[in-house]
Structure formats: C-alpha cells, structure tokens
Amino acid sequence: xxxxxxxxxxxxxxxxxxxxxxxxxxxxxxxxxxxxxxxxxxxxxxxxxxxxxxxxxxxxxxxxxxxxxxxxxxxxxxxxxxxxxxxxxxxxxxxxxxxxxxxxxxxxxxxxxxxxxxxxxxxxxxxxxxxxxxxxxxxxxxxxxxxxxxxxxxxxxxxxxxxxxxxxxxxxxxxxxxxxxxxxxxxxxxxxxxxxxxxxxxxxxxxxxxxxxxxxxxxxxxxxxxxxxxxxxxxxxxxxxxxxxxxxxxxxxxxxxxxxxxxxxxxxxxxxxxxxxxxxxxxxxxxxxxxxxxxxxxxxxxxxxxxxxxxxxxxxxxxxxxxxxxxxxx
Amino acid sequence: xxxxxxxxxxxxxxxxxxxxxxxxxxxxxxxxxxxxxxxxxxxxxxxxxxxxxxxxxxxxxxxxxxxxxxxxxxxxxxxxxxxxxxxxxxxxxxxxxxxxxxxxxxxxxxxxxxxxxxxxxxxxxxxxxxxxxxxxxxxxxxxxxxxxxxxxxxxxxxxxxxxxxxxxxxxxxxxxxxxxxxxxxxxxxxxxxxxxxxxxxxxxxxxxxxxxxxxxxxxxxxxxxxxxxxxxxxxxxxxxxxxxxxxxxxxxxxxxxxxxxxxxxxxxxxxxx
Amino acid sequence: xxxxxxxxxxxxxxxxxxxxxxxxxxxxxxxxxxxxxxxxxxxxxxxxxxxxxxxxxxxxxxxxxxxxxxxxxxxxxxxxxxxxxxxxxxxxxxxxxxxxxxxxxxxxxxxxxxxxxxxxxxxxxxxxxxxxxxxxxxxxxxxxxxxxxxxxxxxxxxxxxxxxxxxxxxxxxxxxxxxxxxxxxxxxxxxxxxxxxxxxxxxxxxxxxxxxxxxxxxxxxxxxxxxxxxxxxxxxxxxxxxxxxxxxxxxxxxxxxxxxxxxxxxxxxxxxxxxxxxxxxxxxxxxxxxxxxxxxxxxxxxxxxxxxxxxxxxxxxxxxxxxxxxxxxxxxxxxxxxxxxxxxxxxxxxxxxxxxxxxxxxxxxxxxxxxxxx
Numbered sequence: 001x002x003x004x005x006x007x008x009x010x011x012x013x014x015x016x017x018x019x020x021x022x023x024x025x026x027x028x029x030x031x032x033x034x035x036x037x038x039x040x041x042x043x044x045x046x047x048x049x050x051x052x053x054x055x056x057x058x059x060x061x062x063x064x065x066x067x068x069x070x071x072x073x074x075x076x077x078x079x080x081x082x083x084x085x086x087x088x089x090x091x092x093x094x095x096x097x098x099x100x101x102x103x104x105x106x107x108x109x110x111x112x113x114x115x116x117x118x119x120x121x122x123x124x125x126x127x128x129x130x131x132x133x134x135x136x137x138x139x140x141x142x143x144x145x146x147x148x149x150x151x152x153x154x155x156x157x158x159x160x161x162x163x164x165x166x167x168x169x170x171x172x173x174x175x176x177x178x179x180x181x182x183x184x185x186x187x188x189x190x191x192x193x194x195x196x197x198x199x200x201x202x203x204x205x206x207x208x209x210x211x212x213x214x215x216x217x218x219x220x221x222x223x224x225x226x227x228x229x230x231x232x233x234x235x236x237x238x239x240x241x242x243x244x245x246x247x248x249x250x251x252x253x254x255x256x257x258x259x260x261x262x263x264x265x266x267x268x269x270x271x272x273x274x275x276x277x278x279x280x281x282x283x284x285x286x287x288x289x290x291x292x293x294x295x296x297x298x299x300x301x302x303x304x305x306x307x308x309x310x311x312x313x314x315x316x317x318x319x320x321x322x323x324x325x326x327x328x329x330x
Numbered sequence: 331x332x333x334x335x336x337x338x339x340x341x342x343x344x345x346x347x348x349x350x351x352x353x354x355x356x357x358x359x360x361x362x363x364x365x366x367x368x369x370x371x372x373x374x375x376x377x378x379x380x381x382x383x384x385x386x387x388x389x390x391x392x393x394x395x396x397x398x399x400x401x402x403x404x405x406x407x408x409x410x411x412x413x414x415x416x417x418x419x420x421x422x423x424x425x426x427x428x429x430x431x432x433x434x435x436x437x438x439x440x441x442x443x444x445x446x447x448x449x450x451x452x453x454x455x456x457x458x459x460x461x462x463x464x465x466x467x468x469x470x471x472x473x474x475x476x477x478x479x480x481x482x483x484x485x486x487x488x489x490x491x492x493x494x495x496x497x498x499x500x501x502x503x504x505x506x507x508x509x510x511x512x513x514x515x516x517x518x519x520x521x522x523x524x525x526x527x528x529x530x531x532x533x534x535x536x537x538x539x540x541x542x543x544x545x546x547x548x549x550x551x552x553x554x555x556x557x558x559x560x561x562x563x564x565x566x567x568x569x570x571x572x573x574x575x576x577x578x579x580x581x582x583x584x585x586x587x588x589x590x591x592x593x594x595x596x597x598x599x600x601x602x603x
Numbered sequence: 604x605x606x607x608x609x610x611x612x613x614x615x616x617x618x619x620x621x622x623x624x625x626x627x628x629x630x631x632x633x634x635x636x637x638x639x640x641x642x643x644x645x646x647x648x649x650x651x652x653x654x655x656x657x658x659x660x661x662x663x664x665x666x667x668x669x670x671x672x673x674x675x676x677x678x679x680x681x682x683x684x685x686x687x688x689x690x691x692x693x694x695x696x697x698x699x700x701x702x703x704x705x706x707x708x709x710x711x712x713x714x715x716x717x718x719x720x721x722x723x724x725x726x727x728x729x730x731x732x733x734x735x736x737x738x739x740x741x742x743x744x745x746x747x748x749x750x751x752x753x754x755x756x757x758x759x760x761x762x763x764x765x766x767x768x769x770x771x772x773x774x775x776x777x778x779x780x781x782x783x784x785x786x787x788x789x790x791x792x793x794x795x796x797x798x799x800x801x802x803x804x805x806x807x808x809x810x811x812x813x814x815x816x817x818x819x820x821x822x823x824x825x826x827x828x829x830x831x832x833x834x835x836x837x838x839x840x841x842x843x844x845x846x847x848x849x850x851x852x853x854x855x856x857x858x859x860x861x862x863x864x865x866x867x868x869x870x871x872x873x874x875x876x877x878x879x880x881x882x883x884x885x886x887x888x889x890x891x892x893x894x895x896x897x898x899x900x901x902x903x904x905x906x907x908x909x910x911x912x913x914x915x916x917x918x919x920x921x922x923x924x925x926x927x928x929x930x931x932x933x934x935x936x937x938x939x940x941x942x943x944x945x946x947x948x949x950x951x952x953x954x955x956x957x958x959x960x961x962x963x964x965x966x967x968x969x970x971x972x973x974x975x976x977x
Contacts, residue, residue, distance in 0.1 A: 024689055047795035052682035057932045058939020082945045089942050091612050119946045137939070148922055150798050158426040162433070162463025166448065169462065170455045172469055173491050175958055181950030200950040220932045222795040238469040246953055263945050264952065278946050314612045 021068040022100040027051055031069035031224070035215060038226035043188025044156070045139050050222040060093055061219025063116045063135035067097065070131065070215075071114060076104045078112035083120035083261065083278035086311040090118070094315075107281050107312065119182075121203040123260045123282040126212040128229065134197040136218040139225060141185045141195040161193050164236055172241055181246070187234045188227055196233075202245045202261045207233040252277045253295035254305060255286035267300035274300055280308060348415050350375045350517060350549050351396070355405030358391050365391035366573040368405070375516065376547045380564030380581065382554060382596070388573035389553045390521060396551060397438050397519040398428050409517075411435075433460050437510030441522040443502035447494050447509065453480065454490040456509045464513065479508040483538060500531035504538065511542065518543075520552045524559055536562050557597065561585055569593045626671040640664035649862070649891025650674055654930055655681030656792065656811050657688075658861045658890050675813075675930045682931050690793070695855055697843040699865045699888075700760050705842075709761050710835040711869060717758030722840065724894075761837040762867045762884060771869065771882040798922050802908070805925060809903055810889055812928030814896045820918040821902035829906045829916030832871035833885065840864040840892050864889050868901035883908070 021028065034048035053061040060081075071077065077097055081090040085107040093116060094105050106112050109124040118135040126132060142152045145163045155161065164185055171179040184201035188194045196204055197216060207214060207227060214227040227233055237243040251258040253274045260282055262275040274295060277283035287296070287305070295301045349372035358365035366388035373379050381389045394400035396407055398420045408417035409431070420428060432438070440446040447456055454476040458466070466472055477487045483504035485497075494502050503523065510518060523539065524532040540563055543550055554560055560567055560581065567584040569577040569592065577590040588594045627634070641648055641664035651663040655678045663681060670676035706722030709715055721727075735741070765771040791807040800808065809817065824831050842862055846855040868885035885905025887897035906918040917923055927933060 019687070022687070024687065026689070027686070047797055049792070049794045051686040051792075052679070052931060053686065054680075054683040056679065056938060057935025058937075059935065059942065061935075082943050087943050088615055091615055095612065095615075118942075119944070137936070149926075150922065154425075158429055160426075160429055160463070162459050165462035165467070166451055166455050166459050169458050169469065169472065170451045173452050173454055173473075176961060177958075179954060179958070181954040182947040198944075198947050200946055202950070220936055237467075238472075239467050240470045246950065261946065261949075263949055278949070311612070 018100045020073070020101055021071055022053070022096075023051065023065065023068050028069040031065055034224045035066065035070065035226065038215070038224050039213070039228050041192075042227050042231050043186075043192030043194035043225060045218075045223040045225045048222055048224050050219045053219065055093070055096065057220035058137060059089060060116070060118055060135035062217030062221075062224070063118070063133045063219075064093060064096070064217070065219060066133050066215050066217035066224060067114060067116050068100075070133075071097065071101055071103060073101070073103060075113045076106050076111055077101075078106050078109060078115045078281075079117075080115065080120060080122065080279075080281075081118040082263070083122070084280035085315070086280055086308060091311075091315075105315075107315065108285075109279075109281050119198050119200075120261070120278060121199055121206045123257075123277070123279040124285075125206075126210065128211045130212045132212055132214050134199075134214065134216045136195065136197045136216045136223075137220075138183075139195055139216065139218040139221050139223040141193050156192060159191065164193055165238075168236060168238065168241075172238070178237065178241060178243075184243075185236050187232075187236065189231050190234075193236070194225065194227075194233075200246065200261055201235065201243070204233070204235045204243070205245060209233075248275070250275050251293060252283060252286075253293045253298075254301055255283045255291045255296070256293040257282065257286055257291070265300075265304065267304070272300065274304060276304065284308065284312070347374070348410060349373060349417070350377075350410050351551075352408040352417055353392075353396060353405070354408065356392060356395050356402050356407060357404035358388075358395055358400065359403050364388070364573040366395070366570070369568075369570075369575050370405075371568060371575070371578060373517075373549055373551065375549055377566065378543060378548075378550045378552060378564045380552050380554060380560035380567045381570060382557060382560050382567060383570035384555060384596075387570040389570050391573075392570070393519055393521055393551065393553045397436065398423075398432060399438075409435075430464070433463050434513060435516050437515040437518040439503075439506055439510055439518060439520040439523050441525045443494070443499070443506045446506040447502060449493065449495045452491045452493055453485070453497075453505055456494060456505060457512050460509065460513045475512060479512050480505075482542070483508045484534075498531075500527055500535060503527065503535060507539070507542070511546065511548075514546070516549060518548055518550045520550060522554055522556075523552065524554075524556065532559075539563060557585065569596065622671075626669075635668055637661060637664045637668060640667050646892060647672075647674060647677075649889075649893050650814060650896070651677045651681055652891045653889040653893050653896060654678045654811055654813065655685065656890070657681050657685045675934050679931045679934070685792075692847045692849075693790075694858075695846045695848060697845060697861070697863065699839065699843055699863065700758075700763065702758075702839060702841040702843045702863070702865075703860075704754060704758055705840055707758060707837065707839040707841075708835070709837045711761060711837075715761065715764070717755040720754060723892075758839075760839075760867065762869070765836070765869070765882065769879070769881070771884060774884065774886075796925060798925075800921060800925055802904075805907060805921065806886065806888070806900075806904060808925045808928060809887070809900045812900070812925075813930035813933065814893070814899065816928050816930070816933070817899040817903050818895060820906070820924060821899035823916065824902055824906045824918045829909065829919045831885070831902065831905050831909065833902060833905065834869045835898070836867040836869035836884075838864070838866045838894060838897065840894065862891050864891070864893050864897040866894075866897040866901040868898070868905055870905050 019025070023031070031048055034046045038044065038046045050062065050065060053064050055061055055064060077094065078085065079090045079094040079097070081087040084090065097103065098105055109115065109122040109126070113129060114131050114133065115122065116133040116135065121132065140149070140152055142155055142163065145167060146152050146155065168178050171177065180201065182200045183195060183198040184204055186194050186196050186204060186207065196207060209230055209232060210227070211229050213229055216225045235243040248262050250262070252260060252262060254276050257277055260277045260279060263278040265274045265276055267274045293301070296305070351373040353369050353371050356369040357367045369392055371379065381392060383389050391400070395402045398407070401421050406419050407421060409420050410416070411418045420431065423431070438446065448459065454473060457476040457479050458472040461472060461475065476490055480487050480490060485501055485504055494505055497505060524535055527535065536559060542548070543563065552560070552563055564581045567579060567581045568575050569584065569590065571592045577584060577588065577593045584593060585597055588597050641660050644667065647667055648660050648663045651666055651674060652658050652660065655663065662684065663677065666677035666680040667674070670680060704720055706724065707717065707720040709719065762771060766773065789801070789804050791804050791811070796804065796808065823829070840862070842860040844857045845859050845861055846857050848855045866887035868887070870883045870885055883905065885901040887900030887904065889897050889900065903918055903924060906916070907921050907924060909919050
C-alpha cells in the first residue's frame with residue numbers, strides 16, 4: 001500500500017503508513033553505525049548504504065538520512081537552506097520531517113536540538129546539546145584534482161595531500177590570493193583533509209573547536225563524516241597568505257548587523273540592491289529586539305520584511321499552536 | 331677518465347664507503363616472460379650508474395623495480411635511509427613511507443615529461459609540489475625557490491606562472507628535472523632523459539644534467555640506449571641483454587675495452603654509425 | 604517592481620496543485636487508469652521496474668501516471684518506495700534455462716534446439732504511423748495464431764551448449780562470492796558501491812543503470828572505443844519462477860513468476876599457446892521485457908571485464924561507468940543546480956569584485972605612482 005499524499009499535517013504524530021523517520025529500523029541502525037565510526041575518526045568519509053529517499057539526490061538526501069536516523073520524538077528540528085528557514089527546499093524538508101516524525105519544528109536556532117543545513121552555519125553560536133547536520137553534494141575534497149576514488153582513498157590513507165596546496169598556490173599565482181570562496185578545504189583533527197560542504201569560508205571558523213556535534217551526509221555519494229565536539233578544524237593556507245574570511249564594508253540593510261554573512265538581493269527592476277543577513281532567524285531576532293538597518297524603512301526593505309513575515313506566518317499556521325515563548329516579532 | 335669520475339673517486343677517498351643503494355638479485359617476470367633477472371650492484375653516494383641496452387633488454391623494468399614502483403618477484407632493493415648505516419628493503423616498507431621516500435630522498439625523471447609534470451598547473455606550482463607535499467607552507471619562499479630553480483634549468487623566470495603545456499619539449503624536460511631536484515634528493519632515477527628530443531636540445535640538456543649532478547653530488551641511475559649519453563653522464567656502466575646484466579665496470583673501461591661479445595657488438599655498432 | 608525572493612509553504616502547495624492540474628490535462632478527456640497503463644504501456648512499465656529495481660507492474664504503472672509519463676521520475680518514485688520495504692528473504696538464483704519462453708533468438712546459429720521464437724517484437728515491423736490506432740473504440744486485434752506444436756520444453760541456453768564443448772569461458776563466481784548460499788552475493792541496495800566493485804555488484808549496478816547511458820556506452824564499444832567484437836549468442840524473454848527457501852522448511856518453494864529478459868553476448872576469443880582459445884561472455888539481465896537494455900548491459904559488462912586489465916576506453920572504465928550509470932542519482936544531481944545557491948554565488952560574486960578591484964587599483968597605482976594611498 002502506498003502512503004497517500006495527504007496534505008493534512010497532524011504535527012503531533014507521524015502520519016500513518018510511515019515508520020517514524022521514514023527509514024526502517026534496520027536502515028537507521030546501519031546509518032547510526034556509520035555515524036559512530038565517523039565520529040570516532042573525524043573527517044574520514046565512511047561509506048554507507050544510502051537509500052533512495054523521496055526527495056531527489058542533490059536536494060539533501062544525505063542530510064535527510066542522517067537526520068532521520070538520529071531524530072527522536074523529543075527533538076526540536078530546524079531546517080535551513082542558504083541560512084534561511086523560508087527557502088523552498090528548507091520548507092520542503094522541514095515539512096517532510098513533520099510528516100514522517102511529527103516532531104516539533106522551529107526557526108529559532110537557540111531552540112533547536114537538531115539543525116539540518118545546506119550551505120550555512122547559523123550565526124547564533126550553537127551549544128553542547130545541539131547537533132548540526134550538513135547536506136553534502138561532493139564529500140571528496142580531492143575530487144576536482146583526482147576524479148578516481150580508488151586513488152583518492154589511497155591519498156587519504158597515506159595523508160598524501162600535497163596536491164591541495166598546489167591548487168592554493170596556483171590561486172595565488174594566478175589571482176594574487178586564494179580564490180576559493182566556499183567549500184574551502186579544511187584539515188580535521190590534524191589528519192584528514194575534509195570538505196566543509198559548500199558553506200562560505202566565512203563559516204569555516206565556526207567549525208573549529210565547536211562545542212556541538214557536526215555530522216555530514218552525502219546521499220548520492222553514500223558517505224557520512226563527522227566532526228565531534230571540541231575538534232580542531234583548520235582551513236588550509238600558507239603562512240604568508242593566511243586563511244581569511246569574507247568581510248563586508250556594509251551592514252545588513254534590515255537589521256543593521258555588522259558581523260553576519262550578507263546576501264545580495266536585487267530589490268527592483270532598476271537593479272538597486274539590498275544587503276541582508278543570509279541567516280533569516282538571526283535577522284528577524286535582531287529586528288524583533290528593535291535593531292534597524294539603514295534601509296529597513298525603504299520601500300524594498302519593507303516589502304522584503306513583509307514577504308519574510310508572511311512566510312513565517314504560514315509556517316506558524318501549518319503546525320499546532322506553539323508555546324508562547326515562540327512568539328516573535330513586534 | 332672524466333673529471334666527474336675523478337670527483338667521485340675523491341669522495342670515495344673521503345671514506346663514504348657504505349653503499350646508498352644495493353640491488354640484490356633483482357628479478358621480475360611478466361607472466362611467463364622475463365623482465366629482468368639476477369641484477370646485482372651497489373651504488374655509492376654521488377655515483378652515477380648508466381644502464382645501457384637495446385629496447386626490450388629489461389632496463390626499464392629494472393628501473394621500475396629499483397625505484398620502488400614495481401615489486402620484484404625475487405631479490406631485493408635496499409636503501410640507506412636517512413643518515414644511518416643500515417640498508418632498508420624498500421619493497422618491505424609500508425606504502426606511505428615509500429611514497430614519502432619518493433618525494434624527499436628520491437626522484438624519478440620520466441622519458442616523457444607529461445608523465446612527470448602536472449600539465450594543468452603553472453611551472454611554479456610544478457616545482458612547488460614536492461616541497462608542499464612535505465610541509466612547506468610559505469608562499470613567498472616557495473615562489474623564490476621556484477624562480478631559483480627555473481633559472482638553474484635555464485628557463486626564463488618570466489615563465490613561472492605559465493603552464494608547461496605551452497613549453498617546448500626541451501623546456502618541459504628541464505622543468506621536470508627542476509621539479510624533481512628542488513627538495514634536494516640524494517638519488518635520482520632517469521629513464522631515457524634525453525629521448526624524444528632534437529639532437530641540439532639533447533646536447534644542452536646533457537650539459538645541464540652533468541653540471542647539476544656534479545654540483546649537487548647526486549647519485550643517479552640513468553637508463554639509456556644511447557652510449558653517448560652514458561659516456562657523458564655515468565661513472566659506471568651496466569650492459570643489459572635479455573633481462574640480464576652481461577657486463578659492469580667503469581664507463582671508460584667498458585666502452586674502450588668491452589669484454590662481453592654483446593658489449594663489443596654494441597660499441598662497434600655505435601662506432602660504425 | 605518588487606522581486607519575490609523567498610519561497611513559502613503556500614507557494615510550494617500551489618506549485619504542487621499546478622503540477623496535479625497539468626498532469627491531469629484536459630478534464631474533458633477521461634482519466635487514464637492504472638490498469639490501462641499496465642496493460643497498454645507495458646514496455647514503459649518494464650523499464651520502470653527494471654531501473655526501479657522492484658518487480659511490481661501495478662506500482663510501476665501508478666508511478667508512471669503520477670510522474671506525468673516521465674520515466675526517470677517514475678523510476679525515482681519506485682526507488683523511494685522501495686526504501687520503505689523490509690527485505691524479508693533472499694531468493695534462490697532464478698534459472699533462466701527453465702524459463703517459460705515467449706521470445707528466444709540467436710544470431711550465432713541459424714537453428715538450434717528449441718528453435719528461434721520471435722515472439723512479440725518490433726524487429727520486422729515497418730515503422731509507419733498506424734493511423735488506424737487513432738480510431739478509438741475499434742475491435743481489439745485478433746489473437747496471434749498459435750504454433751502448430753507447443754514450444755520445446757527443453758530449450759537449452761546457447762551459452763550452455765558452447766560451454767559443454769569448452770568453447771566459451773565458464774562463468775565463475777568472483778572473489779568473495781563463493782562459499783555457497785545466496786547471502787554470499789553482495790547486495791548493492793544494502794551496501795555501498797566501492798571500487799573495485801567485483802562482477803556481481805557490477806552486474807547489479809548495470810541492471811539498475813540508465814538505459815540511455817548504457818546504450819550509448821555499448822554503442823561506443825562498437826565504434827572502436829573498446830573493441831569487443833560481439834555476437835548475440837542468445838536473447839530470451841519470458842517468465843521464470845522465483846523460489847525462496849524458508850528456514851523452517853529447508854527446501855525451495857515458488858513464491859511467484861517474474862518476466863525477465865536475458866542476453867548472452869558471445870565475444871572475441873581469448874587464448875594463447877598454452878591456454879586453448881575460448882569465447883568470452885558478456886551478460887545482461889533485466890526485470891521485464893527490456894531487450895535494448897539487456898543487450899546494452901551485456902556489451903558494457905563485457906567491456907568492463909576487459910577493463911580489469913587496464914582502462915582504455917570510457918566503457919572499460921569501471922569507476923566511470925558505474926559511478927554515472929544511475930538515472931536517479933544523475934537526474935537528481937544535475938537538477939539540483941536549480942536549487943538556491945545564493946550563499947555560494949554571493950561568495951564568488953564578492954571574490955570576483957575584489958579581484959576586479961585589485962586589478963583596477965594596480966592600474967591606478969601605476970598611473971598615480973607618486974600619490975600616497977588613502
């Protein structure tokens with residue numbers, strides 16, 4: 001019997017016809033074993049027998065399988081894509097988990113016990129009780145230099161990583177600086193060179209010696225890797241060209257934050273631009289606390305704020321009444 | 331006797347009498363076909379051994395086994411690691427240690443520079459790869475080193491950011507040599523280093539090689555079918571035929587007074603040509 | 604005009620409704636039934652079952668309906684559904700020598716025990732659009748005539764006949780696939796693909812692989828990219844019994860029949876002075892009637908066997924072929940490019956601007972060499 005595409009979210013219990021978390025229990029155990037191995041050997045890519053999920057490869061099937069195998073009924077889940085809770089893919093994945101687990105979901109970084117992400121690490125620092133699950137398209141940091149897995153596995157085994165610095169050298173020689181802006185390779189625990197997933201290098205420092213567990217799932221490539229809490233994560237660089245994160249000469253047009261990763265939004269057909277926090281929860285939280293950016297009251301700024309608020313209201317409507325602490329906004 | 335040879339004998343007189351590399355009955359089969367058999371010799375620090383023979387005589391197979399890229403079926407290859415006096419069986423080393431050896435103490439110069447170069451990155455990155463592989467992390471130093479080595483192999487320093495795909499065959503070969511020599515190996519294996527080059531380009535490369543080998547005090551095993559190359563570069567010669575070493579000795583001695591009939595044939599055919 | 608940049612749950616719901624409406628098409632036209640698809644689009648159903656690796660014609664037909672006729676999407680639906688199913692038992696190997704044959708042809712022998720059985724095939728049709736089919740509600744086609752005599756129950760496989768004379772290499776289990784019992788065969792759907800894959804895993808990957816991709820690779824081997832000099836030893840299609848051995852019984856029981864297509868490709872001989880010359884095999888097997896796929900699979904299988912000795916052509920390169928053969932993986936990853944990449948693009952945009960600024964400053968500095976920087 002095929003589960004029907006019933007759109008009614010009960011929000012309290014998984015929809016009938018599904019196992020909790022979609023995956024059968026044997027599959028979850030298999031994935032948990034892979035996760036345990038990954039945690040034991042930081043940065044090492046553990047092959048696992050990834051299953052086909054009802055979302056396409058490339059949409060986060062690895063992260064979804066990791067989340068599905070560790071999520072429990074008491075978890076509070078947050079899903080972001082590009083830092084935002086309101087992007088379509090984040091909405092779709094969050095909805096999937098609500099449907100197959102019935103767990104509570106949130107947009108507040110601080111409230112979440114489990115955060116699945118594509119392309120960002122939240123601005124709000126995570127704490128010891130939280131787990132960050134990254135969606136990974138290409139887990140192999142050596143892939144673009146060496147397409148053959150038989151060879152890259154050997155290079156990892158022997159820590160034969162000279163070729164990584166060759167590419168960085170070449171960047172500096174050709175561009176005057178390291179021209180890798182995202183998916184910037186790191187060394188985990190002083191041993192394995194690892195892809196941080198396509199997060200901007202702005203986020204790399206947040207991975208280092210972090211108090212929270214970081215899990216990485218690559219569904220199509222069928223690899224899981226991990227960075228346990230308080231593990232060193234060092235971005236590759238040269239002594240005289242040290243790793244540097246992006247910085248902006250501007251601040252968020254909506255909330256005025258000067259320390260967050262900014263997305264550029266083309267605001268109208270004249271090509272005028274807004275720079276706004278990519279982390280929608282961070283931005284909304286600051287605005288709720290009364291912070292205002294330089295263009296918060298402009299026509300484009302108001303329109304954007306309204307659109308984000310509307311999406312958030314839909315999310316609130318689409319689930320049981322939240323505790324009052326979740327109320328937000330002016 | 332060449333001047334080089336005299337220099338080597340001086341070094342020997344200084345007391346460096348432990349071999350750097352020892353081949354002990356090296357034998358390799360390809361199924362039922364013999365690659366090489368029972369090859370035995372010692373190579374001392376700063377010494378250049380030429381391995382000559384026609385194609386199919388097993389000299390490239392021998393080089394593959396000596397340089398650790400191919401395991402022997404019998405016999406062994408032993409190397410004096412670090413500064414110690416002990417000889418280590420290189421084929422018994424874990425692959426990681428052998429790889430490390432290959433990019434520090436050893437170097438391999440391939441006949442086709444495309445096999446030894448990364449064609450997709452600049453000349454500077456090619457020279458920097460080995461130092462970076464063993465931990466060099468200062469861009470400025472790497473760059474200075476690359477520029478220095480380009481000039482030592484007579485390539486214009488302006489070409490440092492150009493890819494070798496735009497280089498002539500002779501320049502590619504010189505770049506390959508710079509890439510191998512940059513982190514000061516003690517032993518270099520060369521497979522027909524002048525093969526495939528024009529005669530005038532060959533002469534220039536040979537001069538350069540002879541000069542570098544002497545100045546750096548390198549030990550080398552050079553495989554060549556060209557007796558002129560061997561005479562110019564090698565202190566000692568080993569003549570191979572059908573997978574076996576038929577004659578060994580000082581270069582001048584082997585070429586001027588060949589003992590084995592095959593060597594006599596080889597030498598006389600060169601003289602006639 | 605304000606440009607909408609944020610997607611919401613309502614937008615997604617609306618998109619789903621738009622899809623449902625588009626999929627249904629003009630409601631004045633009757634709804635397709637799943638039974639109609641199963642019965643009248645049987646080859647599409649067969650492909651979805653084969654690449655979906657799930658033998659269930661009803662489910663495959665429903666997936667085709669739900670997928671708006673897009674077969675890779677239908678395959679994806681079946682695969683995702685497969686994930687929710689437990690593995691209850693491992694069957695015995697099906698015996699294609701005991702197939703209830705509906706089609707069986709050989710290109711290597713004019714006649715052979717059991718004869719050539721053409722069965723339902725496009726092979727000798729003229730590809731002329733049959734406008735008579737456009738007239739709906741006509742009488743069904745007459746039943747195809749029955750043969751004068753029943754098919755020979757003993758219909759040995761050509762490969763077995765050649766094998767009895769030692770003319771073709773034996774099929775030997777690969778490393779780690781001996782030891783008896785069905786559990787000795789690795790299961791690609793339960794363990795990750797690693798390299799070198801081994802023949803059993805490779806055949807599984809090919810059986811699930813994208814028909815178009817394998818077809819092109821097979822074609823490339825015929826055009827000199829990995830020559831294999833093939834002959835169709837035999838293609839057979841029909842029903843085989845699936846048997847399992849329940850633990851408490853200890854003997855096999857039949858749990859049902861499945862339609863399969865098998866292709867044995869006989870390839871150039873190998874041999875030397877000491878080893879007598881023998882033909883080699885390429886093998887293809889698919890769920891359902893998928894003749895093109897089975898043939899392509901057998902060519903690629905043979906090409907990959909050559910690859911064991913050293914890669915030359917793309918079709919001989921195991922990692923290249925197996926890593927890119929799955930239509931669900933390929934379709935997903937290619938299409939994921941339409942997901943938002945704002946953050947990464949922003950990072951690149953920022954970098955390009957900085958590089959352009961640095962270039963402009965260099966030029967400016969050259970012009971204003973004497974000016975102090977501000």
